[in-house]
Amino acid sequence: MKDRLASGVSIALLAALVAGTWWAADYAKRAVKEDPPRRLTHEIDSFVEQFVMVRSDEHGMPMTRMEGDRLEHYPDDDSSEVTQFRAVSQRTERPTMTATSQHARMDQDGARVVMRGDVQLRRLAGQGRPELDIRSEEVTLLPDEDVAYTDLPATVVNGTTRIQGRGMRYDNVSRELKVNEQTRVQIVPGSTRPAAPSARQPSKG
Known part of the structure; x- marks a missing residue:
């Protein structure tokens, strides 16, 4: 019984860690604004x-x-x-x-x-x-x-x-x-x- 409880807690913590990491990565991606593609115009470089x-x-x-x-x-x-x-x-x-x-x-x-x-x-x-x-x-x-x-x-x-x-x-x-x-x-x-x-x-x- 104790082994099952310990295994369940470990799985829950691992799932929470994975979910937290995914959320943090998605939040960072949405928070950081990406530069739009450079639009080439007929201007001197x-x-x-x-x-x-x-x-x-x-x-x-x-x-x-x-x-x-x-x-x-x-x-x-x-x-x-x-x-x-x-x-x-x-x-x-x-x-x-x-x-x-x-x-x-x-x-x-x-x-x-x-x-x-x-x-x-x-x-x-x-x-x-x-x-x-x-x-x-x-x-x-x-x-x-x-x-x-x-x-x-x-x-x-x-x-x-x-x-x-x-x-x-x-x-x-x-x-x-x-x-x-x-x-x-x-x-x-x-x-x-x-x-x-x-x-x-x-x-x-």
């Missing part, structure tokens, strides 16, 4: 003045240098806004190409740059080819592919040929220039007439 970024190939050789007066990073979409953007594509087997704009948006870890405001692309003269000058209000630059394109109006000066149109794509690897909708083509008088880029077929610029 860091910035760099006079930033410089150099992209290299698999052998560690510099391919493209990008810089600007100020870079602001936004964590919600991992993009960066740059003021006074400048870029130089300089590979030994390709013509040197420079790009400048008042503003630029970099994303995809710098693999895509949307340049805005007084955009100018210049392929320097060399290897028997004249200088190529492209101007528009917005141009998308793919530094790794060495390609630039826009759907907006653009003015292209290729040697002695001046082309105005809407939509342009230039591939610095193949040297192909394509103007989608030509509205005006002007040849400098007295010069040898070069082949102007076709609206349908790309030309070697």
Whole structure:
């Protein structure tokens, strides 16, 4: 009889201890306020003045240098806004190409740059080819592919040929220039007439 009583008391105390521990844990969980999940907004989390970024190939050789007066990073979409953007594509087997704009948006870890405001692309003269000058209000630059394109109006000066149109794509690897909708083509008088880029077929610029 005494053994049964002692066992009953032990079981009751154990049950009370378990119940008390559960209640204390539940109370503590309800009493402590958890921080809500962080809501990412399009706000600056860091910035760099006079930033410089150099992209290299698999052998560690510099391919493209990008810089600007100020870079602001936004964590919600991992993009960066740059003021006074400048870029130089300089590979030994390709013509040197420079790009400048008042503003630029970099994303995809710098693999895509949307340049805005007084955009100018210049392929320097060399290897028997004249200088190529492209101007528009917005141009998308793919530094790794060495390609630039826009759907907006653009003015292209290729040697002695001046082309105005809407939509342009230039591939610095193949040297192909394509103007989608030509509205005006002007040849400098007295010069040898070069082949102007076709609206349908790309030309070697």
